[in-house]
Amino acid sequence: MTDETSIFESLKLVTTATITTVLLKKGLRNVWLRGTKPLQPNQPRLVGRAFTLRFVPAREDLATPESWSSPISTRGAIEAMPGGCIAVVDAMGVTDAGIFGDILCARMKKRGVSALVTDGVVRDVAGVVGTGLPVWCNGAAAPPSVAGLTFVNWQEPVGCGGVAIFPDDVIVVDADGAVVIPKAIVGDVTALCVEQERLECWIMNEVEMGIPLPGLYPPNAESKSRYEASRTKP
Structure with a gap:
């Protein structure tokens, strides 16, 4: 298979459980992103290219509300997301600071982003659900991201849920969580x-x-x- 559309349509019919088995047979064991659970039941199986975002631990001079206006911010990253991508956010498994809330998720939905996947948590859960953006995460927390994290960049290799994710790797999400297929072997x-x-x-x-x-x-x-x-x- 070489045509991306046909590949993605085929993958929509394949469970993440099957994908992990096939990747295991090819020698890849660490492909299931830990802590990425569907925010709501019955979210559809989705397939898309990874658009990566990376947080590091909070540092008081950088993790401030003022940082939200910086060119290097989650806001800037969202404006760079192409339609159809799956945003994969490395939040280092931090669960006491929500990386995104309803407004950011609404903008992602408006830009045609397929889904948000993170090993962290979201905030404003009712509002996030209301945007219609499918989310796979590790729960919810009221505090904003800067309470525990510093955003540093997008579209670079990240470690989400203990798994190495490179930009444009293929992500498949379903009821069992999120799985990565390295872009070089996806066909x-x-x-x-x-x-x-x-x-x-x-x-x-x-x-x-x-x-x-x-x-x-x-x-x-x-x-x-x-x-x-x-x-x-x-």
Whole structure:
């Protein structure tokens, strides 16, 4: 697969659980972003290129309300976000200072950002929900970001939820959280994921028919043969 639109449409049909399994088979174990939980139930599975933002620990001369007017600020970063991206915010797992509130999320939604993913927390939760921007985070806190964090830059490598994220890596989010697919292998991984989903759907049907798991999951040669035969049926 090479066309980004077709890749993303295919990934929307693939669970993050399947993606982690495929990446594990390719030697990548640390791809699930810890602490990234859906803010609301039933948020849709989404796919997008990572737009990264990075916070460091608060320093009193820098983490001030006045910093919000700086060119290097979360406000400036939001204005640089392209439509369709997924904003990935490295908040170092800090949970007592909300990185974004309703106004910033509303602006992201207006700019066509697909989702916000962070290992930190948000504030003004009712307002954030009201913007319609899907959010994956680690909870909520009333204090603003400068109470515990200093914003330093965007579109550089970050560590979100203990995972290395580079700008334009592909992010997939669903009910299980957020997963990164390195941008260099996204086409290959997507093709493998689609086939894995197809196989697991067949296995689930076999389970429903009472077939025991040994030799079925994972499939042995006989099961693989039956699976391949099922794919050729009209």
